[in-house]
Amino acid sequence: MDMNTLQKDPYNIIITGVGGQGNVTASRMLAGMLVGRGYSVTIGETFGASQRGGSVMSHMRISSHGAWSPQIPKGKVDLVVSLEPSETIKVLSGYGNPETQSLSNDRPIYPVRVIAGDDKYPSMDEIRATIENLTARSFMISATEEALKLGNPIYQNVIMIGAVGGMDLLPVSIDDFREVIGRGMPEDKAAVNVKAYEIGEALVRN
Amino acid sequence: MSNLLDTNEGAHYLYMGNDAIVRGALEGGVSVAAGYPGTPSSEIIEQLARISDRRSLYVEWATNEKIATEIAAAASFAGLRSICTMKQNGVHVASDFLLHLTGTGVRGGMVVVVCEDPGALSSQNEADARYFAKMLEVPLLEPGDFQEAKDMMKWALELSEELKTFVIFRSVTRMSHASGNVVIGELPENEPRAYFQYKGPLLDFLTGPMVTGPGVVAYARTVQQGRLKRAVSLFEQSRFNIYAGPERPELLIITSSACYLYSKEAIHTLNLGDRVGLLKLGTTWPLPEGLVRKHLAAAQKVLVVEEPQDFMEENIKILAADAAGEVGVKTFYGKKSGHVPTSGELNPDIIMNTLKGILGIQYEPVPQEYATKAFQSMFKSPGRELTFCPGCPHRASFLSLHNALALDNRDGFVCGDVGCYGIGVLPAGFSTVKTNFSMGSGLGLATGFGKLTKFGMNQPVVAVCGDSTFFHAVMPALVDAVHHQSDVTLVVLDNSGTAMTGFQPHPGLAVDAMGETAPSIDIEAVCRAIGADVASSDPFDVERTEKTLLGMLKKKGAKVVILRQICALSPEKRGKKKYQMSVREDVCIGENCGCNRMCTRILRCPGIYWDTARKVSRIDEVICAGCGVCASVCPSGAIQKAEVA
Amino acid sequence: MDEKKHLGQKELNERVKHARLCTGCGACVNLCPYQRAYEDKVLAIFPCDLDVGRCYAFCPRTPVDLEALRGLLFDPQDLTPEVGAVKGFYVTRSRNTKERSRAQHGGTVTALMSLALKEGIIDTAVMADRGGTFLPEAVTENDSRKVAMHGKSSFVVSPNVAEFNRLAKGSSEKIGAVATPCQALAYAKMRMKPIPERDNNIDKLKLVVGLFCGWALSWERLMDLLAAKTELAAITGLDIPPSRYQAMHIYTTNGTIEVPIDEVNRCIRGACHYCFDMTAEFSDISVGSARLSEGWEEARGWNQVIVRTDLGLELVELARKKRRLEFREVPEGNLQRLKAASLNKKGMALKNLKLRTHSQDDLIYLNKEDPAFKNLIKGG
C-alpha cells in the first residue's frame, strides 16, 4: 500500500452501529491516525437521542485538501465499517455503490421490536448474502467475540480499526495507531489496545 | 488528552466543531462561560469546565439558559469577556433578558453561542434562532467550517467588545458535532481584573449604571441601531464572507453554515464549478449589503440555501428589492419557490436535486441496477426504535408508573418533559407518556389538567421530569400546583445528572461544572418546603415503587414522588455490573401460559433476548448492565441475579 | 359459542371483564404478570396474546359444564337441583365463645378451618381480612390458634383465589380455602385440570369451605353508603339478616344502624346479578347464617351448614368429636326454605342473563340444558 496517497480524494468511510456501541470512539481513533499522517479529515456524527438504541453513523471524509461535507452524498461511500451486522445493509442500501467495500462485526444487537417479537432479525446467511450482493469486497469478523477473549467487549472497536488497517485501503499502519493510543494512556492499557489492533489486522489478512 | 490548551501555534488538530468554538473562545480571551446543557451545544461548557483551572476561567452549568446569559452579562459588565451557550430553544428561554440587554449593550465582549439542531435529530423542535438577531437588533455570525468556527469565535468576542453589543454566534449540529482539521492560533496571556464601574452618569453605559427603563428606551434603541450600522461596515470587509466561482455565474448560490459545505459538495459532485457561483456569508445579520449587491448584480438566477427557515432568503429579497435599480430583477430560488425543503435537515443530495431542477441536468449517483438492488435490500435490516439503555432506571420507573395507572383504572396518564424520558411515549416506556412539550411544561400541563375536576375530569394526572429539568423550569410549576391545590402527582426521575446530554452536573449535585464541591440542593426538601406531599423510592424496587405511586394517585392535591437511581451511562456506573444475570433454562416458562415472555415481550430491555430456537430467554452478556430489574418481573424466578463482588 | 374450548386473556377481558361479569374472585390473578387485583377490581395491566390461557379456563364466568364438575366432586345420589350436593344439613356454632365473638355468626367457619389446620388436614388456610377500610385482603394462615383473627364477613369480594394461585407455586402442600360461591366454582374448574400440562398445582387444594352468598357489594359504593351513615372508624361490623328483615345492620360503637335494603341493593356488585349459586355448591362444606324460631338475635349466633363431600363429613364429625362445634336441632322446614331462597337466586340469574343476551338460549356462561336450570327456564 502506498502510504502517501489516497485511493480517492475524498475517501469516504461510514462507521456504523447501534447507539452505545462506541462508533464515535472508533471514528476518532481512525481519524487521529489519518490526521497524524497529515490528511484533512471531516467527520459527521449522530449524538443524542439516537444514541439510545437507534442506528448511528459516523461519516468520515479523508482528503488532502480541506473540509468536506459532514454528510456523504448517496452512493458515495468507499468503505463501510459496521459494528453490527444488519446495520451494514442499512448503510449500503443508502450510500453504497458497486465499488464499495465493507467490514462488519458479526455480533447482532437485536432491536427492541425484535426482542419483543414484533419484528424479525434476518439470518446471518441472509445478511452475508445481501452484503456480498452490494459490495465489491466484504469481510465479516467476530470482533466482539475476540474482544471478550481479551477480557472486555469494549476492545471490539479497536479490533475493527485493526481490521480496517488490515484491509490495506488506507495509508495507515499500526504505528499510527500506537501513536494515537499512546497519547494519554498508560503503557499497559495501550499494550492491550495494540494487541486488539493486531488481532483485527490478522482477522482480515488470513 | 485534551489539546485545547496547546501553545504550538500553527499546528493542526482534528477538532469537533464545539472544540473549535472552545479554542476560539480561549484565543479570544474568554474568562467566564455559562450554559445550560442541550444537544448539540453541551460540549462547549464541558470542555471549558475541564480546563478551567489551567486557564483561570469561571465556568458554570447554569440552572437555565436565562440565568446563563445573566452570568455572562455580569462578567461583561465587570469588563471581562464571556460566552453563554445553549441549544436553539434555549434562546427562547433567555430572550427576555437578552431583549433588555440590548437596552444597555455590553462592556467586555459577550457572545451568545446558539447551537441549533436542524432536522431535530435530538430535539423536539427545529427552531431557527437567527430571527432573534433581527428582532433584538444584534449581529449574527455563522461559521462555515471548523477552522472558521475557531477563528470566528475569537473574532466574535473582539467584535462584541468593539461594538459594545452582545453577538449571537450560531452553529448547527453538523458543525458542532462534526469534526475537521483546525490550525490553532495564539493563546493570549491575560489576567483580567473584574470591576463593575457604575459611578459615571446615567445612560453612559460605559461607566454608569447598567439600567433599562421607561423614558430611555427610544434613546437606547437608537444607540443599538448605531452599533448595528457599524457592524454592516465591518462586515463588508469580513474574511468570513467568501465567494468562489465564475465572475458572471449562471446561478449564484448564497448560503451559510453547514449548508456551505453541502453546497460546495453538490457543486463538486455535479461538476458545476464553472457555471455556479457560491457566496458564503459568515455575517448573516446585518447583511453586508454592498457585498451582496455586488454579487446579485453579477447573476440573474439566485438560489438561497439555508436551514431550517428562510431567514436569509427573505432578507436578501428585501435587499434586492431596495437595490432593484442597481442589480436588476432577479429570479430567486429557495424555500419560497419550493426548490429547497422548508423543513428538516438539508444535505448534499438535497442540494444536488435542487441544482438538477434549476439547471436541468442529469445525474444518477449509482447505476440503476445497483439502485434497485440497494432499494430491495433496505428492508432486510430491521428498524431500530429508540429505547432506554440497558440498566436504565427509567425503564423500571415507567413500568411502575404504567402498572400504577393501570391498576388505578381511571385512564390516568403521564405528561412528559424534555429528556431521555420522552421515550416514555414509546413501548419502551410502556406508552405511558401522552403529552410532551418544552422544558418544565409537563408539570405545567398536568397542573392545568389537575384543576379540571370541576368539569368532571376524574383521570389521575402524573407529570414526569428529570432532576435537571426540575431546577430548570419545573419549580415554578410546582409552586403553582401546590398553591392552587391542583390534583397532580409529579414524579421526579432523579438519575443524578443531565443524562440525555452527557452527565452535566446540576444544582442537585454536590459538585459544580468545574469539578469543585458545591452545596447540593435537595429536591425532596424543596418540594416539601413548597408544600407538596412527598415520597421517594428506588425505581429498581419495582414493587415498592408501584405501591408508593398508587398511594399517591389516590390522594388529593399536589404530590411528589422522587424516584432515585443513578443513570446507567453515568461515569460511576458505566461498565460496572451490580449483578451478574443469568437465565435458568429449566425454569423459564417462556411462551407458555404463566409468562408469555414478560421479559422480552413487555419489559423489552436490550440486555435480554428471546432465543427462538431453544424457546427460552437469554441474557446478552455484552449488553446487560446488571441492574436486576428483569429478575423482579420474571414470574417464574428463572432470571437469577448474583451480586458481583 | 366458540369451537375452541379454551381461549385466552383477550377473550377473558372482552367477555367477562368488559361485559361486567367479573366477580373479582381472583382466579385469573397471580398466574402470570398480566392479570392483577387491585381494590375490588381485577385488571389486565398488559395484554397477553396467547390463544389458550388458564385465566380464561379457570374463570367462573367463562362457559362451564357444571355437570362434569358435579361428576368429579360429588356422589350422584347427594345431588339436588336447588342447592347442589347435600350429605348432611346442620345448625352449629363454635363452642369457643371468644371465637364466636370474633365471628360473623356462629363461628363455624373459623372452628372448621382452625381444626383442619390443627389436625394437619391442611397446612395453610386462605381467608380474608376485612381491612381498615372494608376492602378485604386475602390472607394466609398457618396457625390454628390465629384463624379467629380473620373472622367476620367482608361484604366486598376478596381476590382469595389469587392468593391460592400464589401459594400453590410455593412450599405449601395442603391448602384449605374459605370461598364464596364464585370462588368455589373457580376452584372446581381448576380441579378439572382443563390445561393438563399447566395444572396450577391444584392437587394441593385439600379443602374448600364455602360461604352462602346472596351478593357482594361494590367497594366504592359501599364506602359512600357507610360514610353517609356514620363515622367509618366507629363501625365494628356489618350484617344482612335474612331477607324478611329488609335491612342491613351496621354495628357501631354507638349501637346498630339499620339501612333499608333498597339503599343496599344499589351497592350490589353488578356481576352478582348473574350469579346462580347462593350456597357455594362446589365446596366440601357450605356455611351460612341460621334461621331460628327465636328470631334473629338468637339466630345470628348460629350457622346453617351443608355438608357436601366425604371429606366435609369427616371434618364436621371430627369437630363434633373434638368438641369444637356445638350442634342443635335443625328447625323443621329450614332446608326447604333454603332451597327456595337458592332457587330464587338461580331464577333471577337466569332471567338477568337472558335479558343480557336477548335470547332464551344464550346464558353466556351457563348451559340451559343443565338439570339445575332446565325447570327454571321453562318456568320463566
Ligand SMILES: Cc1cc2nc3c(=O)[nH]c(=O)nc-3n(C[C@H](O)[C@H](O)[C@H](O)COP(=O)(O)OP(=O)(O)OC[C@H]3O[C@@H](n4cnc5c(N)ncnc54)[C@H](O)[C@@H]3O)c2cc1C
Ligand atoms: C359477600 C358475602 C355475602 C354473604 N351473603 C350471605 C347470605 O346472603 N346468606 C347467608 O346465610 N350467609 C351469607 N354470607 C355468609 C355469612 O356472612 C358468614 O360468612 C357465614 O354465615 C359464616 O359465619 P361464621 O360465623 O362461621 O364466619 P366466621 O367464623 O366469621 O368466618 C368467616 C370466614 O369467611 C372469610 N371471609 C370473610 N369475607 C370473605 C369474603 N368476602 N370472601 C371470602 N372469604 C371471606 C373470613 O376470612 C373467615 O374465614 C355471606 C358472606 C359473604 C362474604
Ligand code: SF4
Ligand atoms: S370472575 Fe374471577 S376469574 Fe373471572 S375475570 Fe373476574 S376475577 Fe378473573
Ligand code: SF4
Ligand atoms: S394466565 Fe396465561 S393466558 Fe392468561 S394472561 Fe396470563 S399468561 Fe396470558
